Amino acid sequence: MDVQSNLVNEQPHVVRRSSGDYFLVVLAIVLAGYAIFGKTFANLGIAPLYVGELTLIFGIYAFIRSRAAIATLASLPHLLLATLMCLVVASTILNIAEHGIDALRDSVIILYGGFSFIITALLLANPQRLFLPISFLRLISNIIVPIAPVLVLMGNASYFSLTGEYELSYVRPDSLAVHLAAAALLALLGFRRAHVVWVMLLTVGMIAIASQSRGGMLAFILMISVAVVATGNFRLFGRIAVVAIALISIAYVLDLSMPTPRGRDISATQVLENFGSIFQTTNENLDATKQWRQDWWQRIYSYTFEGPYFWTGKGFGVNLTIDDGIISPATTALVPLLRSPHNSHLTILARTGIPGVALWLLLITSWGALVLTNVVRARWRGDVFWSNFFLLTFCYGLGFLVEAAFDVVLEGPMDGIWFWCVFGVGVGASLIYTAESQRHGAVRDLEYSVSQTS
Numbered sequence: 001m002d003v004q005s006n007l008v009n010e011q012p013h014v015v016r017r018s019s020g021d022y023f024l025v026v027l028a029i030v031l032a033g034y035a036i037f038g039k040t041f042a043n044l045g046i047a048p049l050y051v052g053e054l055t056l057i058f059g060i061y062a063f064i065r066s067r068a069a070i071a072t073l074a075s076l077p078h079l080l081l082a083t084l085m086c087l088v089v090a091s092t093i094l095n096i097a098e099h100g101i102d103a104l105r106d107s108v109i110i111l112y113g114g115f116s117f118i119i120t121a122l123l124l125a126n127p128q129r130l131f132l133p134i135s136f137l138r139l140i141s142n143i144i145v146p147i148a149p150v151l152v153l154m155g156n157a158s159y160f161s162l163t164g165e166y167e168l169s170y171v172r173p174d175s176l177a178v179h180l181a182a183a184a185l186l187a188l189l190g191f192r193r194a195h196v197v198w199v200m201l202l203t204v205g206m207i208a209i210a211s212q213s214r215g216g217m218l219a220f221i222l223m224i225s226v227a228v229v230a231t232g233n234f235r236l237f238g239r240i241a242v243v244a245i246a247l248i249s250i251a252y253v254l255d256l257s258m259p260t261p262r263g264r265d266i267s268a269t270q271v272l273e274n275f276g277s278i279f280q281t282t283n284e285n286l287d288a289t290k291q292w293r294q295d296w297w298q299r300i301y302s303y304t305f306e307g308p309y310f311w312t313g314k315g316f317g318v319n320l321t322i323d324d325g326i327i328s329p330a331t332t333a334l335v336p337l338l339r340s341p342h343n344s345h346l347t348i349l350a351r352t353g354i355p356g357v358a359l360w361l362l363l364i365t366s367w368g369a370l371v372l373t374n375v376v377r378a379r380w381r382g383d384v385f386w387s388n389f390f391l392l393t394f395c396y397g398l399g400f401l402v403e404a405a406f407d408v409v410l411e412g413p414m415d416g417i418w419f420w421c422v423f424g425v426g427v428g429a430s431l432i433y434t435a436e437s438q439r440h441g442a443v444r445d446l447e448y449s450v451s452q453t454s
Contacts, residue, residue, distance in 0.1 A: 020122040023062040024129065028136050030055050031421065034414045035140060035179050036151070038171035042413050048101055052112075052413035059118040068124040072117045075427050077367040081113050084359040087352060092316045099317025106316040106339065109347060112416045119424025120431070127432050133425055134389070138192050141183035145198060148176055148205025152212060152266065153258070173209040174407055175415055177216030178399035180205055181223040185395055188227050188236050189388040199236075203243045207251075211270040215406025222402055223395040230375065230391055248272075296326050296341050300350045304357075313353035320350055340411050344404035347411060364401060368394065371426045374433055386433055393426045
């Protein structure tokens, strides 16, 4: 039986739907909700069982029913992830008596990794599902690209209704940047067409985001740059760059500006200041935030690498803002609501110590190496579609990791669940491609399967 019979299995009669199929429908709705409505959507449910946790429970059931649970461990990234998850569970158990639900809440930075195992198991159980991520991302890009500027304006603002004040939307600009970059990658890698109006909308959205988030700007630039260099597709990139430069220039000359609830105007001047601040200080307010983060990160480095928390970290449940004695530059007061530093990688260091962060670095490095290896192997074999699929997956994961270096990202479901799902797609697709390419040589059946859904 060849791959095509697996990927395109004709069933002339009734198609049976499994728990995995229903789970993927639910997951698609959840991921779309996170990408569009952010924190507002994430708060659906009753503590501690919000929509993300309920979806994870359903996923565990589908994982068990998939009959591919053991096979998910046939990769180094998942072996390392399983080890790190065990370490986190042990640390959480030790702290739960003292810190209660806060210990569980903090542990999801790694325990959301369960979504990776679920996704991989479902892909291995039915390789035909490999076309679903592309179809889903096409749909998401059609929604997000036109409304990205509106989402930036709505973010971090409260709205009123007959029932009182509530937050309608809270989508971080850096999160939007990753999804917008993925939308651009769909076009760059040949997974969708990019007409002029779509390119202009994409550019306007990215300009709005770049004026609000340095991390989002950097994530977007790196994701696109990696893809362009890897494929040599400079044509569409040039179109986007020309449109972006033209729009920024016009806005700068006309001094166009639009206020936002975040306090930073959407303007060409703000975009240029944010870009310059990545490399050097250009603004007093940006400098204060940058210095505040760097001071906190240095403190974490000191009490782990050079201090008493080398082996264990401070554990899960501890409010790092309070325990580290951090002062907010905006309020010059303790900020108890902010539990972790604006860097998910350093959150892992602070909470798990050197063993935990070492496992984390090995984990993301092994995943990147696995996916990039398949990018090269697939292109060498002539499986261009597979190569681009792996490249899209790698760049998506890279975007979240870059974003995580600037903000509280993996600690929450809005980006954490997205990241681990991308992680699982990378592992699952790698296992399938490796097995089938060894068995049959060049594998082009994923391209055929996706084309049938276009």
